[in-house]
Amino acid sequence: xTLFSLNNVCFDVPNRRxxxxxxxxxxxxxxxxxxxxxxxxxxxxxMLAAQTRPSSGAIQYADKDLRDxxxxxxxxxxxxxxxxxxxxxxxxxxxxxxxxxxxWRGALGRLxxxxxxxxxxxIARCGLTDKRDQLVDTMSGGEKQRGWIAxxxxxxxRTLLLDEPISALDVAHQIEVLGLLRETVHTGALxxxxxxxxxxxxxxxxxxxxxxxxxxxxxxxGVKELLSPEALQRIYGVPMQxxxxxxxxxxxxx
Numbered sequence: 001x002t003l004f005s006l007n008n009v010c011f012d013v014p015n016r017r018x019x020x021x022x023x024x025x026x027x028x029x030x031x032x033x034x035x036x037x038x039x040x041x042x043x044x045x046x047m048l049a050a051q052t053r054p055s056s057g058a059i060q061y062a063d064k065d066l067r068d069x070x071x072x073x074x075x076x077x078x079x080x081x082x083x084x085x086x087x088x089x090x091x092x093x094x095x096x097x098x099x100x101x102x103x104w105r106g107a108l109g110r111l112x113x114x115x116x117x118x119x120x121x122x123i124a125r126c127g128l129t130d131k132r133d134q135l136v137d138t139m140s141g142g143e144k145q146r147g148w149i150a151x152x153x154x155x156x157x158r159t160l161l162l163d164e165p166i167s168a169l170d171v172a173h174q175i176e177v178l179g180l181l182r183e184t185v186h187t188g189a190l191x192x193x194x195x196x197x198x199x200x201x202x203x204x205x206x207x208x209x210x211x212x213x214x215x216x217x218x219x220x221x222g223v224k225e226l227l228s229p230e231a232l233q234r235i236y237g238v239p240m241q242x243x244x245x246x247x248x249x250x251x252x253x254x
Contacts, residue, residue: 001028002063003159003191004048009057011043011215018043020215022057028191029207030182032223034199035235040215041195042083042163048193049080049161061159075103079152083163083195088136093147096136097122100154122153126180142173146180153184160185160192167197174198178205199226199236204248211235226251 004026011019019040026048033041046052047059050066059066061078069077079100088096100122101115111119123132126146131139136147145165152160162181166174178194182205185192196202202209202223209226211219211234218234219225226232227249232240239254 002026003028003031003061003193005060005063007058007060009047009054009059011040011047011052012055018215019047019054022215022217024210024217024220026193026210027208030185030191030205031193031208031210032202032206033193033195033210033212034197034202034226035212035218036237038214039212041212043215044212045080045161045163045193045195049078050074051080051082072103076155077157078159078161079155079157081148081152081160081162081165083167085148088144091136092132093128093134093136093139093150094119094123094132096147097132097150097154100151100156103155118156119154122150125153125184126150140173141169142176145169145173145177149177149180149184153188158190160190162192162194164195164197166201174201181205199232199251200248202226203251 002025006022006024009019009022010017033045035041047054061069097119098111101111101119105111105115123129126149128143128146128150131143136144139147166177169177178201181192184190203226206223209219209221209223210217213235219231227242229240229242232251241252241254243250243252
């Protein structure tokens with residue numbers, strides 16, 4: 001099932017084109033956006049999140065042009081986690097997660113029993129019940145990222161967009177966060193699009209892949225299509241090998 005459809009989408013800045021005539025479909029499930037630095041991954045994600053508008057072309061979400069979505073309806077249906085998250089100084093975890101109810105209640109709206117139930121469920125789903133009254137700034141990197149995901153779940157959105165959610169984490173916390181995301185998507189009838197630099201994490205935790213280079217698609221399909229030295233060479237520009245391993249194959253530079 002198609003989540004997003006892009007038709008001839010471009011994004012320009014002065015003297016440079018960051019995204020060049022993208023025509024593609026993003027399917028339901030977990031899709032990894034991969035590619036070298038500057039390939040257009042974050043720019044594409046921001047356009048999908050309606051944070052920026054394409055210079056030309058059209059994007060549809062759930063069979064409806066992004067320009068036709070009402071802002072409130074779109075904010076309730078889709079959650080976006082940027083690469084650099086806002087400051088959380090002085091915020092308890094429960095207060096951070098409660099911000100996910102903003103699209104439903106507004107800045108001054110009071111939280112009702114239903115809201116509190118969704119907040120509690122999101123915190124529990126992310127394994128943070130014992131941290132709910134802890135300051136976010138005192139939590140570990142993995143716990144913080146799980147806290148942000150809990151906020152997205154409390155929003156009751158059906159689509160999650162995450163820009164490099166594991167870039168500042170060690171390997172153990174990367175596995176923890178992406179494992180949570182995969183479990184949440186596959187058990188909750190949700191979809192996610194996530195920007196990743198680690199191709200091994202993409203292979204292990206994602207269903208689909210879109211690889212970009214200089215703002216153009218160089219690979220699109222099931223994540224197993226990454227497991228080709230030829231495809232990896234096209235995407236990353238260096239020779240790489242694929243090693244059969246468990247629980248998933250491992251990609252390694254030569």
